[in-house]
Amino acid sequence: xxxxxxxxxxxxxxxxxxxxxxxxxxxxxxxxxxxxxxxxxxxxxxxxxxxxxxxxxxxxxxxxxxxxxxxxxxxxxxxxxxxxxxxxxxxxxxxxxxxxxxxxxxxxxxxxxxxxxxxxxxxxxxxxxxxxxxxxxxxxxxxxxxxxxxxxxxxxxxxxxxxxxxxxxxxxxxxxxxxxxxxxxxxxxxxxxxxxxxxxxxxxxxxxxxxxxxxxxxxxxxxxxxxxxxxxxxxxxxxxxx
Ligand SMILES: Cc1cc2nc3c(=O)[nH]c(=O)nc-3n(C[C@H](O)[C@H](O)[C@H](O)COP(=O)(O)O)c2cc1C
Numbered sequence: 001x002x003x004x005x006x007x008x009x010x011x012x013x014x015x016x017x018x019x020x021x022x023x024x025x026x027x028x029x030x031x032x033x034x035x036x037x038x039x040x041x042x043x044x045x046x047x048x049x050x051x052x053x054x055x056x057x058x059x060x061x062x063x064x065x066x067x068x069x070x071x072x073x074x075x076x077x078x079x080x081x082x083x084x085x086x087x088x089x090x091x092x093x094x095x096x097x098x099x100x101x102x103x104x105x106x107x108x109x110x111x112x113x114x115x116x117x118x119x120x121x122x123x124x125x126x127x128x129x130x131x132x133x134x135x136x137x138x139x140x141x142x143x144x145x146x147x148x149x150x151x152x153x154x155x156x157x158x159x160x161x162x163x164x165x166x167x168x169x170x171x172x173x174x175x176x177x178x179x180x181x182x183x184x185x186x187x188x189x190x191x192x193x194x195x196x197x198x199x200x201x202x203x204x205x206x207x208x209x210x211x212x213x214x215x216x217x218x219x220x221x222x223x224x225x226x227x228x229x230x231x232x233x234x235x236x237x238x239x240x241x242x
Contacts, residue, residue: 025177030224032182033138035145035215039070044179045147045214052171057164063157064168067150067200074148077199081140081192085133094190095155095207114226121225139188145215150189150196152206165209172212182217185210 001009045068057063069077084092103111115126124131142148149172153165173183189196189211196208 025174028221029173029177030182030222030226031184032145032213032215032217033143033184034218035143035182035213036218037144037146038216039146040181040215042068042070044181048172048175048179048181048214051175052168055164055168055171057167058160061157061161061164063153063161063164065152065154065206066172067152067202069148069150069200070146073199074142077148077150077196078141080195080199081189082137084192084195085137085140089191092191092194094187095193096190096209098187098190110229117225136188139186139211140192142211142213142215143184144218145184145213147214149212149214150200150202151209151212152202153209154205155207156205162209169210169212172214176214180216181214184213186213 049066049068053062053064055064100107119126119128119132119135122131122135124135126132138144151165151169153161169185173185176183187210190208193202193208196202197204202208
């Protein structure tokens with residue numbers, strides 16, 4: 001090994017040995033579904049959004065828009081969506097399709113595993129439609145979080161801008177985690193765009209993509225519920241020497 005290569009190796013070894021705060025934030029974030037009602041200041045949310053806006057976006061288009069809800073307006077939104085969920089859920093449909101109708105096997109297996117772990121952790125039997133519906137309903141009260149975000153995108157934009165939006169949403173969640181807050185991204189809100197639009201004065205060209213609950217987790221740290229496939233399942237390395 002040449003001297004420069006040895007130096008690079010030494011730096012790499014030192015880096016691996018040191019705890020990395022970004023890795024820590026990435027791996028400790030989880031979809032939180034039980035929040036304390038302790039308020040989160042507007043200033044904190046502003047700070048989160050101010051750093052989240054540094055998400056990259058193709059041609060720097062920055063396609064995101066966020067409605068930040070707390071207090072009375074959040075309560076009105078929750079009440080309206082809960083009522084729709086109870087009485088008219090079949091009359092509502094999202095403007096975009098999140099899941100493929102025919103999930104290829106590997107993804108189908110992961111979704112089944114998600115169902116087993118998720119409902120198992122809540123003590124809800126998978127065949128218990130009422131129990132699952134009660135769990136879905138909790139989405140609409142933002143799982144008790146003091147702040148709820150509704151994220152929209154201009155419908156005239158293409159799938160590339162949706163990639164950008166996903167990075168922005170992740171940045172919001174990581175910036176929240178960096179401040180001791182947890183979050184849950186929620187596509188369940190997209191279904192009720194017809195109710196959200198007049199309540200939040202969402203312009204016609206904006207499509208509701210998801211919600212994000214933000215607050216202090218009721219349980220600060222927990223064992224990871226949802227596993228991830230290891231890298232050999234999704235990464236192909238080429239040209240590396242062993
Ligand atoms: C775009 C998006 C939408 C999601 N929508 C919901 C939702 O509506 N309700 C919910 O409880 N979880 C929702 N989740 C959370 C996922 O179920 C969760 O991220 C996944 O099970 C992995 O768990 P983890 O984030 O705790 O690691 C959503 C996640 C993403 C990325």
